[in-house]
Amino acid sequence: MSQKLWGGRFTQPTDKFVEEFTASIGFEQRLAEYDIRGSQAHAEMLGRQGIISTEDAQQIIDGLDAIRVDIEAGRIEFSVALEDIHMNVEARLTERIGAVGGRLHTGRSRNDQVAVDVRLYLRDEIDTVLDYLDKLEDALLTQAENHLDVIMPGYTHLQTAQPVLYAHHMLAYREMIARDRSRLVDLRRRFNVLPLGAGALAGTTFPIDREWVAQKLGFDGVTRNSLDSVSDRDFAIEFCSFSSILMMHLSRLAEELILWSSADFHFIDLSDAFCTGSSIMPQKKNPDVPELVRGKTGRVYGNLMALLTLMKSLPLAYNKDMQEDKEPLFDTIDTVKGSLKIFADMIAEMRVNAGTMRIAAARGFSTATDVADYCVRKGLPFRQAHEVVGKTVRYCVETGKDIPELSLEEFRTFSELIEADIYDYVTLEASVNARKATGGTAREAVEREIARARGQRQENSSCV
Numbered sequence: 001m002s003q004k005l006w007g008g009r010f011t012q013p014t015d016k017f018v019e020e021f022t023a024s025i026g027f028e029q030r031l032a033e034y035d036i037r038g039s040q041a042h043a044e045m046l047g048r049q050g051i052i053s054t055e056d057a058q059q060i061i062d063g064l065d066a067i068r069v070d071i072e073a074g075r076i077e078f079s080v081a082l083e084d085i086h087m088n089v090e091a092r093l094t095e096r097i098g099a100v101g102g103r104l105h106t107g108r109s110r111n112d113q114v115a116v117d118v119r120l121y122l123r124d125e126i127d128t129v130l131d132y133l134d135k136l137e138d139a140l141l142t143q144a145e146n147h148l149d150v151i152m153p154g155y156t157h158l159q160t161a162q163p164v165l166y167a168h169h170m171l172a173y174r175e176m177i178a179r180d181r182s183r184l185v186d187l188r189r190r191f192n193v194l195p196l197g198a199g200a201l202a203g204t205t206f207p208i209d210r211e212w213v214a215q216k217l218g219f220d221g222v223t224r225n226s227l228d229s230v231s232d233r234d235f236a237i238e239f240c241s242f243s244s245i246l247m248m249h250l251s252r253l254a255e256e257l258i259l260w261s262s263a264d265f266h267f268i269d270l271s272d273a274f275c276t277g278s279s280i281m282p283q284k285k286n287p288d289v290p291e292l293v294r295g296k297t298g299r300v301y302g303n304l305m306a307l308l309t310l311m312k313s314l315p316l317a318y319n320k321d322m323q324e325d326k327e328p329l330f331d332t333i334d335t336v337k338g339s340l341k342i343f344a345d346m347i348a349e350m351r352v353n354a355g356t357m358r359i360a361a362a363r364g365f366s367t368a369t370d371v372a373d374y375c376v377r378k379g380l381p382f383r384q385a386h387e388v389v390g391k392t393v394r395y396c397v398e399t400g401k402d403i404p405e406l407s408l409e410e411f412r413t414f415s416e417l418i419e420a421d422i423y424d425y426v427t428l429e430a431s432v433n434a435r436k437a438t439g440g441t442a443r444e445a446v447e448r449e450i451a452r453a454r455g456q457r458q459e460n461s462s463c464v
Ligand code: ARG
Pocket: 024, 084, 085, 110, 111, 114, 318, 320, 322, 323, 324
């Protein structure tokens, strides 16, 4: 039937173009399952409330089941003439069960229908994203657990600052992912309310039972204002906002992995499976995966801007503009899922060059602060200690020596307070392990945080 409608339109080229221009079926087929689920709950409620007969309701529910099977088997050709997923499904239903199919839309509008479809869809996708976030968190934690002995340079301004545990560095990203997760759980809870029942904008004259439908579809409650129900797209914006922050985090990790896998750093090796070669330079192994994730961050930011701009200044209630919400949202979901999945796998397989990291950590007088702290503990005010060590470092630069290589006599030319025990404080291990307070890089502090993170991870998987 849709094919014939198509054919008919070919004699009127302008109309056909308008039809194509306004149709959303081209990009919303992924909503089919949710459209059917929502319709079945609505039909059952109509039957229970005596708005339609229970026989009609059952016929509609069975008919929709059959359409679901057909769609899954690829037996349905969606029609542009039928505009969107809602009318495509409804037309199939009427084709299959006859005029009774036309009773499904009682007390409902496409405006509240699309709002419920997208929420159901997004809810499912969020559960997948949560799963991927957990996998990435696991990969970061495993990297930390497996490399508790590895010391690397910690940077500020990308200049060597103080030595840190590589595990500590991995845990920093774990913190970001944990915050992302909590944002996602939070926004999921906020939008998990049923908008169906708002009708086109003002509600419906039929004695519907919204609370029953909400429960049936796994919503925590119902929306409280019909105008807002059909014109609210905050959930899509919040998801894109969550996604933008997440991608920003991934782009930072991506940037570091790209630097670290370069010949100049050589801190890590990415598995061959996540890199490609160059068609001209035989020696090249390019970190394509982190580069692409870094790049894809831009499109996710763009999608957030698109949605914010789309909704800006729209009068209540539904406006056709809002059909433009789907492509940015869908693209964001696909991009975030792909990026998380590939990052989790890549991090799990990443190999660490502990020796190179250690050599780099020792360069750049990374334990200079430890000497200053030492002098402070011997009674020197910090500002003076800073001065003393500044001169010590200048001496090291001039003589080509490193701080731990200085003799006690050399140390003492800068401060009489320095004694033989200074050597207990200027090794990489001593520097790292001195930072024991919560959140510090000492091995014992890092081990505590790993245990805490594992515990939280356990709680998360038992409550979602
Ligand atoms: N395809 C439409 C959308 O995505 C569904 C709602 C259409 N409502 C309407 N009154 N045209 O926004």
